[in-house]
Amino acid sequence: MSRFTRTARTSAEPGRADGPAADTTAATTARPALRRFPRTGWTDVAVLSLLSLLGVLGLETSFGDYNFLVAGLGGLLVGTGAAVLGYMLRLGVVTNVLAAILLYFLLGTPFTMPGEALIGVLPSIASTAGLALGAVFGWADIVTLGTPVEAPYYMPVLPYFAAWLVALVGTMLASRWLPGRRRTAWRTGILLIGPVLLYLTGILMGTDKTYFAGLRGVAFAVVAIVWVGWRRTSVQGADAAGRSRLLRRKLLGTATVMLGAILIGALVGGVLAPNPKDRFVLREEIQPPFDPLEFSSPLSGFRQYTKTLADTPLFTVTGLQPDEVVRLASMDAYDGKLWNVAAAESVANGSGSFRLVGRTIPEPPLVTSAQNSTVTVDVVGYEDVWLPGVGYPSTVDFDDADSQAESENLRYNADSGTSVLTNGVHPGYEYTMSAMLQQTYRDEDLADVPVADVTLPSVQNIPDVVVAKAIEYSGGTDTPIDSLRAIEQALKTKGFLSHGLASDGIPSRAGHGADRLNELFTRTQMVGDEEQYAAAMALMARSLNYPARVVMGFAPEVPEDATSVEVTGTDVTAWVEVAFDGIGWVAFYPTPEQTDVPQDQTPKPKTVPQPQVRQPPRMDNEADDLLTAVEIDDTKNESKDKDFVLPGWAWAIIGVVGIPLLVLGVPLLIVAALKARRRRRRRTLGTGDRRAAGAWSELTDGFAELGFDVPRDSTRRQVALSLDAQLAAQLAGQPEPKKPRSRVAGTETAPGPDTGAPESVELAPPIEVVDTAAFVAAHRLVPVADAVDSAVFGGTDVDDEVVENTWIQAEESLATAKTSAGRLRRLFSRFRLRSKRDWNQVNVRGSRAAARGRG
Known part of the structure; x- marks a missing residue:
């Protein structure tokens, strides 16, 4: 036991609130650095x-x-x-x-x-x-x-x-x-x-x-x-038998x-x-959102229908009228490789946003309908997620036994009129669809109608030749409908139709990427099918700032007296739709009907023999002498082209060191700022007695943040005795401190060795610490508590020098506690922000009781 602890147990007067009992209690509250788990x-x-x-x-x-x-x-x-x-x-x-x-x-x-x-x-x-x-x-x-x-x-x-x-x-x-x-x-x-x-x-x-x-x-x-x-x-209290x-x-x-x-x-x-x-x-109740981009673009499989499934019955449609087409999907996004629906996050409520719907389907935002159509589709050989239908559906009824489950898998996009089944459409499905059909208009009716202001995803990587051909084909027209009709007619009259089959007169490559469309316009003759012509016209219209999209579907020939028609792969088609204000999406069909590509009939020039003329000898070095080798330094350009890449070891350091430092440093900076603001307000605001009391508040807050027990319902002197005892017990297991020096000259009030009465202690000379007890005695908190009580209850003005001395004594005692607490507790104390609200009222009551005792 240190000398300070022995003195604390015997030095106070009997009968005082801070006498032997209080000192004994304070000594017994001393605790080890680690608290035992219950x-x-x-x-x-x-x-x-x-x-x-x-x-x-x-x-x-x-x-x-x-x-x-x-x-x-x-x-x-x-x-x-x-x-x-x-x-x-x-x-x-x-x-x-x-x-x-x-x-x-x-x-x-x-x-x-x-x-x-x-x-x-x-x-x-x-x-x-x-x-x-x-x-x-x-x-x-x-x-x-x-x-x-x-x-x-x-x-x-x-x-x-x-x-x-x-x-x-x-x-x-x-x-x-x-x-x-x-x-x-x-x-x-x-x-x-x-x-x-x-x-x-x-x-x-x-x-x-x-x-x-x-x-x-x-x-x-x-x-x-x-x-x-x-x-x-x-x-409680039961005997052994109990x-x-x-x-x-x-x-x-x-x-x-x-x-x-x-x-x-x-x-x-x-x-x-x-x-x-x-x-x-x-997982059985929550349906994940449908992401159409997980499936291939419908237009990318166009040639599969014309080649592999040409004679395969896909589905039978009952109730389809002549000149009526079956819609499959509408695509308004182009990335240089494919036409597809837009990503759900790119455009709000765009073509890639499919919503769960019931039997009744919401109306589309842009359509003018003059009639409705009801068809029944019996799926035979078709398998995909895209649901074939007509127009813009208003109701869909599945006729199989598990119709309720199929309805829960139905998703619909009102803007494009496209329906999907998240579990896929399979042979054997039968459903009845009622839909609104877009009204058809003559070109004269659309002469003064502007295109609609609709938000579509941007198209990317349009070939330059497509833009040039759009300007060329639409040149001289004044209205959108005239420009679009001019482009449509140019493609139909200048191009030739070929599905790339063995029976076609000229081969036609599949696809509608930028390279394929560039080939379409740069070859001697335009050759392709609906896939290329619809993709090209939609890009032409978009280059002229017209809202255009590609629609893929089927156009079977419906006899006049037929009640149903069988749809095969040869019926597949694609067309372009452009939105007109107040009208809806108007269809354009740019695919030519000509299939016979004319052969090149230009006669070759006949060779005419020329008389032989003796040529002068060739001087091999003559041309070389006229040339001077020039070396071009490309190192600067190469360095500019290379993007800066952060090395892997730097990313590793950021992950291992930077993230923990961020998690640790941000709260630390916030708490440090709050503590600095609290300290500044206590030290500078208010009268002298309030600022002196602020020194005590800062001291007790610091001890509490270090993990010391700050007693409740006690006077400042009792709190000081308890904290002194805890500090002495903590320092008992620490190495001997080395020569701390007092930072201010003056006197302080401290209890006497025998009576506990205040006495004067000189602070000016440096203190040579020889053991733990002497070191703690020099930094006891009791003088600070008595000085604060004198300032608060003295009834006189407190000058700035006394306030400053009180703050310096408090900071020295707190520094001693921090030194003895160890690195880990000091680290955690920086994250703690102890508020004085939980013990402030207690100190006020204790101070008043002490004042009454002195009175």
């Missing part, structure tokens, strides 16, 4: 971990293998360890949570994404991003992806994050909240909320198959019920509960267990 808390943590593990096991049906179990165990270890470490280091709740988040990112990689780790265990940029993405988006991904869930790579983060969160919250409640309260069934049951939610997560996010549901359920119920019963507060009877009853009750749970779970649970098909799981 003994009963270990049992609670073990039970919570076991129940959480039973909940995590329910995710086996989603993942298929046991990599999720490693992640779940890792989350339990990291979350529990962070909460236990925070309690033992006396961290506040907010600081403990921040430290747990830091450990979540630092330690999560080997448990969840070992393949992305650096040196097997260190986090990388990819794994750090995955730990964040999995915690946010993993919940939606697991119920929308097919099982087993193997992608994206961050999916194991979901069990890791869930187990980490439950373990962190449960352990903090078991160590910080529950020990200070009477153990009742409902208080203990609060700790079960996290494991129960984790257990339900395994059920709802799994599949209709179960993973030992009965065994896990019985084990969970038995462990939870027995734990709640045994953790209730025991009867405790023995209580123990026997507890054992008998535990055996009864376990037997009842097993019987109910095995017998009643087996009878009442739902059929696997009737199980409620979220």
Whole structure:
């Protein structure tokens, strides 16, 4: 025991509030640097971990293998360890949570994404991003992806994050909240909320198959019920016989509960267990958004219909009228390779945005309809996600036995009039569709009509020859309809039709990328089919700022008296639609009907023999002498062309060092700024007595942030004695301090060695510290507390010199505490912002009581 502690126990006068009893209490409050975890808390943590593990096991049906179990165990270890470490280091709740988040990112990689780790265990940029993405988006991904869930790579983060969160919250409640309260069934049951939610997560996010549901359920119920019963507060004051009877009853009750749970779970649970098909799981209720870009563009398969499926019956349409076409898909985005629907995120409500609809389909925003059409489609050989139909559908009724399920898979885009079945259209489907047909207009009716102001995705990589031909073909026209008709007629009259079949007179290459369209206009003759001509005209119209799109469908020949028509691959076609204001989408058909490409009939010139003339000898070196070799330095241009690429080791350093520093540094800067503002306001604002009191507030806040216990309901002098005792006990195990110097000359008031009465202590000379007791005695807090009390209750004005001396004494004592606290506690104290609101009123009451005692 240090000399300071012995003096504190014997020096105060009997009967004073800060006499021997107070000094003894202060000495006994001294504590080690690490706080012992509650003994009963270990049992609670073990039970919570076991129940959480039973909940995590329910995710086996989603993942298929046991990599999720490693992640779940890792989350339990990291979350529990962070909460236990925070309690033992006396961290506040907010600081403990921040430290747990830091450990979540630092330690999560080997448990969840070992393949992305650096040196097997260190986090990388990819794994750090995955730990964040999995915690946010993993919940939606697991119920929308097919099982087993193997992608994206961050999916194991979901069990890791869930187990980490439950373990962190449960352990903090078991160590910080529950020990200070009477153990009742409902208080203990609060700790079960996290494991129960984790257990339900395994059920709802799994599949209709179960993973030992009965065994896990019985084990969970038995462990939870027995734990709640045994953790209730025991009867106080019972004798040995009473405790023995209580123990026997507890054992008998535990055996009864376990037997009842097993019987109910095995017998009643087996009878009442739902059929696997009737199980409620979220993946069966939540339909993922349809992304058409996961499927190939309809126009890219155009030649498959004309070659492979030319004579194959695709579907039969009943009720189709002559000159009526079957629509398949509308495409308004071009990237230089394909016409396709737009990405859902590129244009709001664009051609790639498909919405779940019921039997009644919403009306399109831009259409003028003069009549309706109702057709019945019987699918024979067609297989794709795009649903064949006519016009703009208003209702769709599936005629098979599972019509309800098919209706739930129907998605529709009102702007383009395109329908899809997310599970695909297959042979045997039969449905009836009622639709509005776009009214047809004469060119005279559209002469003064401008194009509509609609938002379409931008087209990219248009060949220059396409733009030039658009200007050439539409030259001299004044209105949009005239320009578009001129382009349509030019393509139909100047081009030739060829599907690239063996029977065609000239080969025609498939595709409608930029290279194919460039070839279409640069060859001697334009040769292609609907795929190339529709793609070319749509790009021409878009280059002239007309809203155009490509539509693919089928145009079968319908006899006048026919009630139904069979559609084959040869009926496939494509055309262009342009939106006119107040009218709708007007169709253009630029594909020529001519199939016979004329042969080149230009006669070759006849060769006429010329008389031989003797030529002069050739001078080989003559031309070479006229040329001078010039070397061109391309190094500068090459360096300009090369983009700067950050090396891999730099990315590794950013991931391993930069992200943890960001997580650690931003809160640290915020807390440091708040502390600096608090210190500045206390030191500069208000009268002298308030600024002197601010020094004491800053001192006690600093000690509290370092983990010291600041007593409540005590005077400043009592608080000072308690903190002095804690500091002495802490310094007892530290190396001897080396020659600290006082930073101000003057005097301070300190209790005498025998009576506790104030006496004058000289501060000017430097203090040579020879042992811990002398060092603590020179930096005791009691003189600071007495000086602040004198300033607050003295009844006189306090000058700036006294205030400054008080602040310097407080800062020196706080610096001593920081030196003895160790690096780890100093680090965590920087993240803590202790407010004086919880003990300020106590100090005020204590100060008033001390003033009355002095009076």
